[in-house]
Amino acid sequence: MHIPRSPTGRGRFAAAAVATTICACVIGGPAHAPVRAPAPARSPASGPADVPADGPAPADAAPALDWSPCEEAPGFDCATAKAPLDHRRPAGPTVDLAVIRRPATGPGPRLGTLFFNPGGPGGAGTEALPQWYELFPEELRQRFDIASWDPRGAGRSTSVRCFPTAEAAYRWLERIPFGFPVGERQTEAWVDAYAELGRLCEQRDARLLRYVSTADTARDLDRLRQAVGDEQLSFLGVSYGSFLGATYANLFPGKVRAMVLDGNIDPKAWVDGGPTAQPRLSTFLREGVDLGSAATLRQFLDHCGRAAADRCAFSAGSPAATRAKFGTLMLRLQEHPQGSWTYARTVTTVLSGLYAVDPGWYDLAWALEDLWDRRPPQEPAAPEGPLPYPAFEQIDAIRCSESPNPRDPRRFPELAEFGYGRAGDLGRAVAWASEPCATWPATAAAAYTGPWNRPTANPVLVVNTRYDPATPYQGALAMTRQLARARLLTVDGYGHSSVVNPSLCVDDYERRYLVDGVLPPEGAVCGQDVRPFSEARPRGGVRTGGGGTAGGAGGVAEGVADGVVGGVTDGAAEGAVGVLADGAAEGLVGGVAEGAPAGVSAGDGASSEGGGR
16 A cells, blocks of 8 residues: 655654555566476366365356446456455355456457455555556566555455544544654553444444455455456465465465466464454564564664765664664664654654665665765655545554454563564554554455465465565465465565565566566576665765666555565664574574563574474
8 A cells, every 4th residue: 555645744654554465466487497387277177175164156256347438447457346245145245356356468369367466464456556566577478467455445346444534534543653652641542542443443334344355355256267268367466465365375275377476474373262262462463573574673773884975874884883873773663752753653764664675775765874874865745635534544454454463462562572672663553563453343255364385276486585575484384384385486575575576587577487487496586676865865865777677666665655674683682773683593492582572482482383482
C-alpha cells in the first residue's frame, strides 16, 4: 500500500502501518545453464488433489467479468467480479472484487493471464499494477494478459472501513504514538487506541471481518482464474503474496501452471497453530523479521562505512565507526528528541529506508546525517486536495484474523524488550507491530493452516534476497522446504524483493520459467543490477538508467515505508545501537538476551519449521 501524504508528514501514516509489507511488483534474467522442468500444462486433469480442504467449489464458480476501460488507468481494463462472502455457502451473500488487466500486446501466441498480487496483506492491485506494469519483462507483457485485483476487505473491493470518513481516520491516527510507544503513558495510549479500533471495526461490519482471510482470497483467485478461461493459474506473488500463493497451491494443487513467490513468508510460522492459538511470540518475531532486518541494517551501515561521504552521507570512514555513530545517534534521540523527530520516529524511518537500495539507502543516509547534525530531515510536501482514506485497518483485518498473537496487550512491552535484546532498537518496532492483533475482535471463519506439502501440478519458483529486511532469507528456505515441489533462486543482494531491487538475472530466470516452464538450476544465485553506494549521489538524486528503477524508483521509496523492519545491537546490553551482533549467523538465528519473556527459548521466533511456538 502507498503512504498518503499529509500535513503531519507521510511518515505519520507509515508509523501507524508499520506492520504492512510492501505493495509492489516484480518479474524477473541469465546465469547458469537452466534445468528444464516439465512444461507448464495448459489443461490438467482434475481430481481429488484439486478439491479444497473444506469441499469443492460449486460448478458455477466462475464470475462474469464485464471489462471496460479503466477511468484512472489508461490502457487498462477494469471489471467487478462477484464472490460468495462464505465460499462454503455459494448461494449466500456476496462481496465485490475490483479487477484490473492489461491485455497481452503480442507478438507471439497468448499464454493466458498472469495474476499478480503486490503484497500487503490487503495490497490494492488496481493501484499497484498500473504503477509497475512497465517493470514486467517485455516477453511477459507480450504473451500474457497481466491482471490483478483488490483482495476482499481492501481497496475498491468490498472493504473493511472502520471510520465514516478519511478525516475521522486521520483524527484517530493523531491519538497514537508515532511508530511505537515509549514509556508507560504512550503504551497506555497505544493499547487503548487499538482496542477502540477493534470495537469500531466490529460495530461497522462484524460479519465481513470473519471472511477476509488469505484462504478466502485464494478461493476468490481460483474463481478469477476460471473467469478468464485459464485451465491453470499463472501467478506472481510478492511479500505477503508469497503466503497467498502457498495457500492457493495447497488448496488447488492441480491448478498450478506456474507460480513465482518473491520475498517469502514462512507459512508455518505465520499460521502457528491457527487463529485461535495462544503463541508466546508475535507474528513478526516468529517470522524472524527482527533478525533479518538486523542483518540488512548491518549491511547498510557496513557498506556506508566503506563508502566516501559523497556516496553515503552518514559514513564515518569505516564500518565500525559508522555502526558506532548510529548507536550514538539512537542513544541521543532516546534522551533528547529533535523536535518531532523522536527516537521512535527515527526507528520508523530506518525501517522504511532499508527496503530499496536505490534510492532508499541513499535517502536513509541523508536523513541520519541530518539528525546527526541536529537538522530536521527533508520531508515531502503535502499534496493539495483531500487526503485519501488511509485504510490502515484493512491490514489488521486480514492479518489479525488468521495469524495468532498474544491476546494480552500487557505482554507487548515484554516482547518489545525481547526484540530489543536480540535485535536492538528496531526489534522494538517489530514487536509492537503485532500489538493491534491482541484486541482484534474477529477470527477467520475458514482459515487455512496446512498441510503445505500437497504435490502441485508444476513446481513453484521461490525467489529471495539474502538480506531482506521484511521477509528474511530464512523464510524462503522454509517456504522451499515446506512446499512439495519448489526451487529456490537466491539473490545475492539486499532489500525487500526483486521488485524494488531489480536484477536482470532474476528477470531472465522468471521469464523462462513463466513462459517455457524452465527452472533455474539447483543452487542458482543471481546478483543485483545496482550495488549499495556504488556512485556519488547528490541529495535527492535518482539514477537515470539501468536496473529498471529509473523513473520509478522514487515511487518505490515513497511506498516502501509500509513495512516491518528491525535492527540488532552489538552486544545489546549497553543500549541499542541497531547493529547485528557478531556471530549471529547473519541475522538468521540469534540468542535471547537475559530478561526475555518467560518460556521463550533461543530457538523461538527464528522462522523454524515448527512455527516458533
